[in-house]
Amino acid sequence: MKTFKVCAAxxxxxxxxxxxxxxxxxxxxxxxGKLILAHSETGHNHIVLERPEVSQYSFGDLLRSFLVVTGDxxxxxxxxxxxxxxxxxxxxxxxxxxxxxxxxxxxxxRRAAD
Amino acid sequence: MKKxxxxxxxxxxxxxxxxxxxxxxxxxxxxxxxEAAKSAVVKIYAAAGLEPPKWFFxxxxxxxxxxxxxxxxxxxxxxxxxxxxxxxxxxxxxxxxxxxxxxxxxxxxxxxxxYGAHDANWLGFYSAFAEFGITDAARxxxxxxxxxxxxxxxxxxxxxxxQDRPSVLRFDDQKRLHCEDGPAIRYPDGLVEVFAWHGTxxxxxxxxxKKSLTGKIALSIENVEQRRAACEIIGWAxxxxxxxxxxxxxxxxxxxxxxxxxxxPDSGKERFLCVMCATKRRFAIxxxxxxxxxxxxxxxxxxxxxxxxxxxxxxxx
Numbered sequence: 001m002k003t004f005k006v007c008a009a010x011x012x013x014x015x016x017x018x019x020x021x022x023x024x025x026x027x028x029x030x031x032x033g034k035l036i037l038a039h040s041e042t043g044h045n046h047i048v049l050e051r052p053e054v055s056q057y058s059f060g061d062l063l064r065s066f067l068v069v070t071g072d073x074x075x076x077x078x079x080x081x082x083x084x085x086x087x088x089x090x091x092x093x094x095x096x097x098x099x100x101x102x103x104x105x106x107x108x109x110r111r112a113a114d
Numbered sequence: 115m116k117k118x119x120x121x122x123x124x125x126x127x128x129x130x131x132x133x134x135x136x137x138x139x140x141x142x143x144x145x146x147x148x149e150a151a152k153s154a155v156v157k158i159y160a161a162a163g164l165e166p167p168k169w170f171f172x173x174x175x176x177x178x179x180x181x182x183x184x185x186x187x188x189x190x191x192x193x194x195x196x197x198x199x200x201x202x203x204x205x206x207x208x209x210x211x212x213x214x215x216x217x218x219x220x221x222x223x224x225x226x227x228x229y230g231a232h233d234a235n236w237l238g239f240y241s242a243f244a245e246f247g248i249t250d251a252a253r254x255x256x257x258x259x260x261x262x263x264x265x266x267x268x269x270x271x272x273x274x275x276x277q278d279r280p281s282v283l284r285f286d287d288q289k290r291l292h293c294e295d296g297p298a299i300r301y302p303d304g305l306v307e308v309f310a311w312h313g314t315x316x317x318x319x320x321x322x323x324k325k326s327l328t329g330k331i332a333l334s335i336e337n338v339e340q341r342r343a344a345c346e347i348i349g350w351a352x353x354x355x356x357x358x359x360x361x362x363x364x365x366x367x368x369x370x371x372x373x374x375x376x377x378x379p380d381s382g383k384e385r386f387l388c389v390m391c392a393t394k395r396r397f398a399i400x401x402x403x404x405x406x407x408x409x410x411x412x413x414x415x416x417x418x419x420x421x422x423x424x425x426x427x428x429x430x431x
Binding site for chain 2: 012064101
């Protein structure tokens with residue numbers, strides 16, 4: 001399994017270590033025991049299993065959210081697809097920014113959808 | 115009863131065979147065997163303590179069955195009753211290790227690969243225990259028998275809906291739904307047809323009227339996976355030639371990719387970043403016309419075009 005120190009990408013999701021969280025965040029609740037770090041319209045989500053040491057936060061931005069991993073164990077970033085699966089990445093404990101990929105449109109940009 | 119502590123060599127050798135038997139059931143395209151299905155249903159109702167149904171309805175596609183189910187909705191659905199009373203509780207009778215072995219080989223492997231009979235994985239799982247002498251699991255045998263002869267089904271008080279399996283099911287060599295010259299899934303009445311390209315659902319016309327799919331249409335599809343599928347159907351080389359693509363910049367790392375400019379009929383020049391994903395598939399991402407290098411365009415897709423030095427991910431999967 002791959003891991004990283006500062007920055008990694010899994011499909012259209014990028015994760016970067018940051019110093020501290022911004023203010024005014026709201027917690028993103030888990031769905032069926034999973035934190036969905038990147039939602040896919042065809043159900044091929046990028047997820048981390050829910051546990052007390054892992055929290056996801058949003059501040060209403062379509063492209064950015066945040067992840068905090070405490071304790072000693074890495075959180076495993078998994079891709080939920082039975083074929084063409086993006087390999088799991090171990091996220092070491094720390095504070096991270098999650099960035100979604102965007103695409104150019106004549107009007108500006110849109111979030112990449114898969 | 116005695117607890118199943120460990121599987122014998124002969125039982126272990128049966129697991130892949132049981133898996134393959136249930137894969138064949140789950141992927142069957144045989145027509146529904148009405149008489150055999152009826153007889154299994156009667157046994158299932160009896161096991162659940164219910165009177166046998168008076169009416170047996172047969173439909174040839176999920177949509178026909180769903181419409182009929184909505185129209186016929188007079189009786190109570192007895193699915194829960196069937197599940198609860200016929201359902202097997204073998205946990206107490208099986209050691210964890212044995213459970214895991216059978217689960218990995220039968221439940222998971224069959225479950226990952228069947229599209230028609232979605233019960234095939236768990237029925238196969240319990241059928242292994244029935245075969246290994248767990249009597250409680252044998253109670254599921256009529257359900258297994260039904261799965262061998264029928265597609266989806268729905269039990270009601272006094273009646274049952276039986277549905278045919280797909281008559282066509284096609285995959286590529288990696289078991290992804292795929293067919294280049296017709297539907298990947300088709301039900302006998304033709305009311306449900308699914309078109310797919312290496313696991314991605316696509317519109318019918320991309321397969322049935324290939325000429326209607328142009329490079330311009332392909333590159334303007336919003337869904338990234340469908341856009342990739344469209345480009346593969348036309349062929350990347352054909353698209354680039356059709357749209358007179360010009361390389362603006364090429365990064366040494368194929369995951370950062372190649373910045374190209376294409377000439378789209380009626381809408382002019384547009385820039386795309388062509389990248390090789392870690393899953394070894396090629397994608398085209400539209401980027402703004404002022405992008406000068408592939409690295410800058412790649413960083414732009416993550417809003418990091420102003421921080422190129424911080425951009426490069428250490429790993430990409």
